Amino acid sequence: MSITEAYERISKSKINFSDNRQDFNIQSCVRDYDTNNFTGLFDHNETMLFSNIYPYVEGRALLADELYNLLKMIGEDTQHGQTPEGTSSSVEANGLTTDMALLQKFLIFTNALIIPSVISKKDKFMAKIMEEIFDQDLSNQFKNGCFRCGSKDLLETDCPRCKRRCFVCRECLKMGEARSCTPLFLFSKEQNLQLKIKISPEASFGQNKLESMPKGKLDYDYKSDDLLENLPHLDFDLTPAQKEAYDMASEFLDREEKKALIFALCGGGKTEAVYGAVKKIIKKGGKVLFATPRRDLTRELSHRLEKAFPGIRINTFYGGFKNKLSDGEFVVSTTHQLYRFYRAFDLVILDEADAFPYRGSNNLPLLLGRSLKKDAKLIYISATPEKSLLKETKKKTAYLITIPARFHKKPAPLPKLIKVSKKGMEGNNGKFSKKITSFIDKNLDLNKPMLVFVPTINLAEETSRRLEKYLRKQNYLKKQEHLSNDADNSIASIVSFSHSKDPKRDEKLIEFTNGKIKILVSTTILERGITLEGVRVLVLFSNHDVFDDRALVQMAGRSGRTGADPYGEVIFAGEYITKAMKRARKLIDRLNKEALKKGFIEE
Incomplete structure (x- = not known):
């Protein structure tokens, strides 16, 4: 059975916009026309209008209602932009939502694939x-x-x-x-599924890839050397480790491998390493997606990329974000938003590929593959990559790029593995093991902030309260001459907890960053995305199942990240030493040794 036969079998779906309830059969798109020749089907105004609108829908997967709303949004957007000669801007763009004959022509013109959802x-x-x-x-x-x-x-x-x-x-x-x-509309220049009807090159985006189409308002000359010559804009110089990765990521685009892994030490500056590859794709007129696991990272990354690539239109997608247009050359989104795209990108960069929600998902890898064009490249970025991906690099089916050093040229702190009894870690009535209290006392004396990781929400709250008891027994406030005796410096304000169900977690993180909170007890919610000068890390109950080697590496990676205090300190405390604890230490040691060998760090 051919693809064409399969498509014809399902091409009798009804298309319905819920706002106006106008149904039509897909086959009615062509029933009034000569199916062997579409020359003359579109007049000049329609050709210009469709050419102008297509960049907004290219590479998108849209439900009928989503297509309806997007066309309305395009109409509003074109009110404030340039208008192709001979069209009436938003009036005709919005006309696609009310004139079914015009919409049918648009679907033929774009060679859209229409299938059941x-x-x-x-x-x-x-x-x-x-x-x-x-x-x-x-x-x-x-x-x-x-x-x-x-x-x-x-x-x-x-x-x-x-x-x-x-x-x-x-x-x-x-x-x-x-x-x-309900139908799903798929728009792509690379559409391989064709109706049995023959569509002339003048009528189909799918067969001529826009080469002979009139240019609309979105045809920016991103290929211009003048625009790209001084990009990216950076406020700092790349480290030698970053520069090596930057060059390798650019070279990867010309290699045979379809996938690359940037294996980066936590705090190694992995984001900037892909800028050269991004520039190269945009210069060729291609399109790039940078996908991240969380909404806050997506917002932050979007702002960073806007500064690094001024003049390049960047679209942002995350839950709750209003503007869903994707007409720019660069898209930044959460991984959950991958369902919006179809054969859209020449390069996809997946940040923190080992993290939730991508890790363990059955759906997201499918959607990631669907978002790629046929000859596209995929770059995974991770400090703790999956074993399967590392195996691919060994088999040479994926290209390995490492960033084994931080900018300050000092080795990452190696975790100290210690055995502590369960009772010694629980600290009932403030009675913790001497191995734990010596770590607490030393760093309080040095005025160093401490992140204490525990495996569960209950333990986060209990450990915080028990540390308060310990500090009261030690008369901590009286020993600290640099603290005043006001209410803001009570023991309760110095020690706190954070977890996913804590409504004040953002507020506490700010207080921890500002130095008001000295000890923050947390679940793995803070294992990523936090950089704080001088922070020390203690992982209690490191033998717990929730602490695999990836989580332990990420938690250890919070320490030693700043130039003012590059060495840090990390302790993994468990009832016994697990394989995960050993693997985490080994991985950090491996990157330190590689960095030393290449001259990226000083002993």
């Missing part, structure tokens, strides 16, 4: 389409599921749209309703 049973025709869309063999695992997000979690319900019982994707409910009766 959800399939509810194993179907050889659907399976063929599914494999093509996600670019891999799914015959043994995908008997039903959602074309939009890749989830298999379906629910059969009474449907207000088709007035029958049909299937809805549970995973998509919070992002828009994907049902077996």
Whole structure:
């Protein structure tokens, strides 16, 4: 069975915009025209309008309602931008949401692929389409599921749209309703699935890749050497380790491998290492995605990239962000937002590939693959990469790039592994093991902030209270001449806790950063994304299952990050020494030795 036959089998879906309830059959897009020749189908105004709108939808996967809302947003956006000669800007762009004949022409013009959002049973025709869309063999695992997000979690319900019982994707409910009766629109210059009808080069983006189309307002000359010559803009010089990685990431784009791994020491400055590759793709007229695991990182990264690449239009996607246009050359998004894209990017950079939500997800790797163009490149960035990815680098199927040193040219602190009884770590009535209290006392005397990691929420709160008791017994406040005796410097304000369910965690993190809180007891919620001068790290109950080698490396990576205090101190305390504790120490030691060998750090 060919792809064309499979597509024809499913090309009878009804398209419905919920706002105006106008249904039409996909086949009606062509029923009034000569299916062997589309020359003359589009007049000059339509050609200019469609050319102008297409960059907004290119590389997108959209439900009908999402397409409707996006077209409305495009109309509003073009009110404030340049208007192609012969068009009436937002009036005609918005006209696509009310004029079904115009919309049908647009779908033909863009060679859009239109498929059901959800399939509810194993179907050889659907399976063929599914494999093509996600670019891999799914015959043994995908008997039903959602074309939009890749989830298999379906629910059969009474449907207000088709007035029958049909299937809805549970995973998509919070992002828009994907049902077996509603279509999904896929827009791509690389569209391989073709209708049996023959479309002339003048009419189809999918077959001529825009080469002969009129230029709309979004055809920025990003290929210009004048624009890119002085990019990226940096407020600092790259370290030798960063510069090596920067050059290797740029060279990777010309290598045979499709994937690369940037294996970076925590605090090694991994983000800047991809800037050369980004510049190279944009110079060629390509498109880049930088995906991160969390919303706060996405916002921060977007601001950094805007400063580094002035003049390049950057679009940002994360939950709750209002503007969903993707007409820029650079997209920054959370990994959860990957469901929005289809064959969109020439380069995808996946930051913290070992972290939630990407790690352990069945859906996100599928969506990541779907977002890539056929010949695209993929760069994973991680301080604690998956074993499977490291094996690929050894087999030379993935290109390995390391950043083994921090900017201050000092080795990362090696964790000290110690055995402590459970009772000694619990600290009932403030009675902690001497190994623990000596660490606490020394760093309080040195006025060094301490991050104490524990495996559970209950332990975070209990350990915080027990440390308070210990400090009271030690008359800590009276010993600290640099502290006043006001209420703000009570023991309770010096020691605190943080975890995912703590409503004041952001406020406490600010107080910890400002030096008001001296000891912050935390779950793994703070294992990433925090840099604080002079911080010392103590991991209690390091033998707990929640502390695998990746988590331990990340927690150790909080210490020794600043030039003012580059050495830091890290202790892993457990009832016994686990393999994970040993592996974490070994990994840090490996990068230190590599950095020393290459001359990136001083002994």
